[in-house]
Amino acid sequence: MDAREAALHQAYDHAVRWLASLSDRPVPARASVDEIVCALGTELPEDPSTPADVVELLAGACEPGLTAFPSGRFYGFVVGGSEPAALATDWLVSAWDQNSVMRAVSPAHAAAEDIAGAWLLDLLGLPADSAVGFTTGATMSSFTCLAAGRDAVLRRAGWNVARDGLAGGPPVHVIAGADRHMAIDLGLRYLGLGEPELVKADDQGRIEPEALRHALAAGGQRPTIVILQAGDIHSGAFDPFTETVGAAHEADAWVHVDGAFGLWAAASPAYAHLMAGCADADSWATDAHKTLNVPYDCGLAIVRDPSALRAAMGLQGDYLIQDEHGDPIDKVPELSRRGRAFTVWAALRSLGRSGVADLVDRLCRHASAFSTGISGIDGATVLNDVEFTQVCAEFGDEERTERVLTRLLADGTAWISGSIWHGRRVMRISVSNWSTTDEDVERTLDAIRRAAAGA
Known part of the structure; x- marks a missing residue:
């Protein structure tokens, strides 16, 4: 195995472990920028390192600072994930x-x-x-x-x-x-x-x-x-x-x-x-x-x-x-x-015409499920007509909405960010990831309910 192949194997092992962790890991990152800088090291080495060692250092130092964007429970931005064939x-x-x-x-x-x-x-x-x-x-x-x-x-x-x-x-x-x-x-x-x-x-x-x-x-x-x-x-x-x-x-x-x-x-x-x-x-x-x-x-x-x-x-x-x-x-x-x-x-080759249509339909179905679930929470109001993949909600007033968002991120089950819409502080949910499941939606709604109950 030459140096290039060894580095690729090292990267593959870390990538597989990272993807396998997405179903259970907290969605927000667990380490700060300063902590990752310290782990990576700030001094440029005088001598070369093997490619495999470089990959090992990078993956080990950065993993705690990664946000689980590819998770089915990331709804903070409209960013999607990486469909398997495309990845x-x-x-x-x-x-x-x-x-x-x-x-x-x-x-x-x-x-x-x-x-x-x-x-x-x-x-x-x-x-x-x-x-x-x-x-x-x-x-x-x-x-x-x-x-x-x-x-x-x-x-x-x-x-x-x-x-x-x-x-x-x-x-x-x-x-x-x-x-x-x-x-x-x-x-x-x-x-x-x-x-x-x-x-x-x-x-x-x-x-x-x-x-x-x-x-x-x-x-x-x-x-x-x-x-x-x-x-x-x-x-x-x-x-x-x-x-x-x-x-x-x-x-x-x-x-x-x-x-x-x-x-x-x-x-x-x-x-x-x-x-x-x-x-x-x-x-x-x-x-x-x-x-x-x-x-x-x-x-x-x-x-x-x-x-x-x-x-x-x-x-x-x-x-x-x-x-x-x-x-x-x-x-x-x-x-x-x-x-x-x-x-x-x-x-496109992997999904085919029907697969792309099913993907769009599934994302929209999840958005509708979020709308229905949030509407059943005491004090919560869905503010938009949910006709595609976006959901905006508030929880009584701006202060409570902010507390719900803060508690939700601290919980770690999902990432849902806030925004300002029509001058009001809102929870904004973007359903974009191919891997989001009905279970992901229900787990996230449970986390929202817990955050709202404590806010």
Whole structure:
């Protein structure tokens, strides 16, 4: 056994033990940053160490400081877990070590990307000739789509932003609902577009069509981008796409949909109605790590017009071996990147069409169970219409809600974080993990009941 193989065996043993511990271990981490720093050591060694020893030190020192994100009882953020085929494939991605930007350099990844992209468009009910780019996550997916939209609306106004930049060009009017995700503002800032004009949303976070029409009319003939969302981060609500996309296109606006976790509703016959009209938009962003449950670092940027995406993201270099049919490099911001399409292909191939639908349905069923269980707790109120995977609740007043959250994290059975929604302190539950079971939900509800009884 050479040094590399020994290190891999060491990593495998620790990974298996870690995964086996998830059913029983407390979800929050048990060690502080300072404790882990001390265990890892702060002095850079003078001499080399064997790879296996390095893996052993890292795993032993860090294990107490790991949060059980892959556990079926983590509901703090919309992060999902790692579906088994995708997890195993991700190990291969690291071992294969492919730079996946050009078809000629990594034909294997290009093939997986072509197939996975086509499967995604089919599952999500999006135009079959759309371009699919594999980015780091949902934030960069929206950035990528909005870059294509920015350049496209400026081209229609007679301005070449690729050649001339933004200075001196017509300002781009960006409109979003008041309850948009903060990552949208970040992407707009990266693109030099500033803050969006915010229009009224209803009590579930859905943009109001009449408010959007008014903003579009008041904006006149300026180049315009409208940002909608599939899945509000608090309520899980979906914007009314049929009305809003139509209104935006009547004003010649580019329509982008932030569907970080909600875009996957289209894969389920039971929830596809939430996406009615969404496929008429111009671009869509989602994150395969969320509802599809592949490992981190796998956002998806989907653009109806492939030429618009290539115009915004493509580049040329004398040393690049570029393909006449286009390359992955034409669809994403990065040059060096992991073989993200391998893990998406593996998850889709493993689950199949019915398996993805079952996954979405199961997550939604668990969210409904949480809603029902919390509603039966004395003093608790579920605040949102639970139509997808999100649940927001309060426990009488802000002080008691905070005490319930504090006691719940101290209990360790589950991780549920708080948030502020409509100016109120709330418990926010995001059901995202493929491995969450009915038993996990019941164990978590029992922990919530204990926390509420003591608060």
